[in-house]
Amino acid sequence: xxxxxxxxxxxxxxxxxxxxxxxxxxxxxxxxxxxxxxxxxxxxxxxxxxxxxxxxxxxxxxxxxxxxxxxxxxxxxxxxxxxxxxxxxxxxxxxxxxxxxxxxxxxxxxxxxxxxxxxxxxxxxxxxxxxxxxxxxxxxxxxxxxxxxxxxxxxxxxxxxxxxxxxxxxxxxxxxxxxxxxxxxxxxxxxxxxxxxxxxxxxxxxxxxxxxxxxxxxxxxxxxxxxxxxxxxxxxxxxxxxxxxxxxxxxxxxxxxxxxxxxxxxxxxxxxxxxxxxxxxxxxxxxxxxxxxxxxxxxxxxxxxxxxxxxxxxxxxxxxxxxxxxxxxx
Numbered sequence: 001x002x003x004x005x006x007x008x009x010x011x012x013x014x015x016x017x018x019x020x021x022x023x024x025x026x027x028x029x030x031x032x033x034x035x036x037x038x039x040x041x042x043x044x045x046x047x048x049x050x051x052x053x054x055x056x057x058x059x060x061x062x063x064x065x066x067x068x069x070x071x072x073x074x075x076x077x078x079x080x081x082x083x084x085x086x087x088x089x090x091x092x093x094x095x096x097x098x099x100x101x102x103x104x105x106x107x108x109x110x111x112x113x114x115x116x117x118x119x120x121x122x123x124x125x126x127x128x129x130x131x132x133x134x135x136x137x138x139x140x141x142x143x144x145x146x147x148x149x150x151x152x153x154x155x156x157x158x159x160x161x162x163x164x165x166x167x168x169x170x171x172x173x174x175x176x177x178x179x180x181x182x183x184x185x186x187x188x189x190x191x192x193x194x195x196x197x198x199x200x201x202x203x204x205x206x207x208x209x210x211x212x213x214x215x216x217x218x219x220x221x222x223x224x225x226x227x228x229x230x231x232x233x234x235x236x237x238x239x240x241x242x243x244x245x246x247x248x249x250x251x252x253x254x255x256x257x258x259x260x261x262x263x264x265x266x267x268x269x270x271x272x273x274x275x276x277x278x279x280x281x282x283x284x285x286x287x288x289x290x291x292x293x294x295x296x297x298x299x300x301x302x303x304x305x306x307x308x309x310x311x312x313x314x315x316x317x318x319x320x321x322x323x324x325x326x327x328x329x330x
Contacts, residue, residue, distance in 0.1 A: 007032070011040050012063070013073035015051060020060035076116055083108055083120050097141055139185045139203045144178065146207045147187055151175045156192065156212025162204040171200070174215045178202065179229045186229050190218055197221040199232045227259040238277030240284060240300050247271050248293040261287055281306040 007030055014021060014029060021029075026037045041051050041061060050064040074082065083105065090101040112120065150157040157175045162168055173189035180186075185202040222228035246253050250266035253274060257264070262276030274295075278284045281303045288295060288307075297304055 008040055008043060009073065011037075012044065012049065012071075015044075015049075015061060015063040016073060020054065020062045022060045026061065079108070079112060079116055080119055080123075083112070084123060087124070143205060143207060144185060144202060146209075147175060147178050147202060147205070150207075150211050151177060153211075154214050154217060156215055157189070158208040158212055160206040160208070161200060171198075172212065173198070173200075174218065176218075176220055177225050179226060181226070181229050181233055184233075186233065188221070188225055188229060199229055230259040239279045240281055240303060241277040242275075242284060242297065242300060242303055244274045244276060244288060245271060245296040246274050246291060246293050247295065248291075253291060253293065256291055257287070285310060 010030060011026065014026065023034045023037050027034045030037065030040075032040075041053075044051050051061055052064040053059070053061050086101050086105040086108065090098050090105060109117065109120065147157065154174075156172060158170070158172050160168060161171050172192045173187075174192065175187055175189045177188050178185055179188060187200045187202055187205070189198060189200065190196070191198045220228075245267070247270065249270060250264045250272035253272055254264045257274070257276075262274050265273045265275065267273060274291075276284065276287060278287065281300075284303050285306055288297070297307060
């Protein structure tokens with residue numbers, strides 16, 4: 001009886017993987033006959049597990065979706081990964097998931113073998129989580145789910161929105177993707193009234209129901225949606241903006257910056273323009289210095305003045321260059 005129960009658990013573990021298993025494969029893995037496999041499949045079905053079976057060359061057995069959640073059988077690495085993910089989710093910025101994450105975490109840690117519990121506790125004791133940005137607004141799980149569902153179903157989304165200045169507006173968009181950047185969630189969508197792509201902070205959205213009609217998907221504004229959001233979000237938050245002529249090929253400059261720092265526009269084969277910015281001129285100066293290329297800056301005047309002060313400071317910080325003495329004739 002114990003051998004049969006252990007075999008059923010092993011069979012259930014195999015069926016939970018995202019693939020179909022032929023009867024012969026299962027028999028080989030379990031070390032039993034094909035008839036025993038069929039009998040075990042029948043036992044699982046009697047216990048309420050929906051085991052689907054298909055015929056043909058690509059057919060086989062696999063666990064289907066049922067009315068109840070079956071027990072998950074995880075290997076060591078999977079159990080540790082799920083534990084870490086749950087602990088991280090419990091500290092997240094999506095209200096409504098922290099408590100359920102803690103509940104699931106408590107259940108999982110209760111059944112972890114001692115060897116895995118030691119690994120998890122070591123990770124907990126000797127890793128540090130950076131505190132969340134207090135200015136990062138929380139996102140409702142219901143709002144985030146509504147946005148993701150509209151993206152999946154390709155349905156227009158209507159919502160009330162507070163812009164950067166805090167002014168209320170009403171928007172109608174064709175949602176494309178929800179992107180997590182930093183400690184915030186953003187929606188990339190086609191604004192129907194403005195006929196252009198826009199990025200919206202999800203925490204400032206209040207969706208209206210029902211959703212609008214279905215739409216045909218458009219080509220996204222950039223091949224890399226994450227980079228697109230990163231560039232848009234960064235530039236919107238910049239206090240100082242600058243267009244810097246860099247005396248280097250655009251490809252060489254692009255390799256040294258991220259979309260959060262700025263965008264590069266080629267002038268010719270040996271020079272380009274870096275459109276960049278930052279909240280302080282000190283940060284801007286650091287970005288430019290790290291390029292390690294010659295550049296020209298004419299604006300903003302605050303940046304020009306700061307670079308001149310830096311040049312004077314660096315000049316004073318190094319000893320003067322002594323000229324070589326001429327050789328003494330004899």
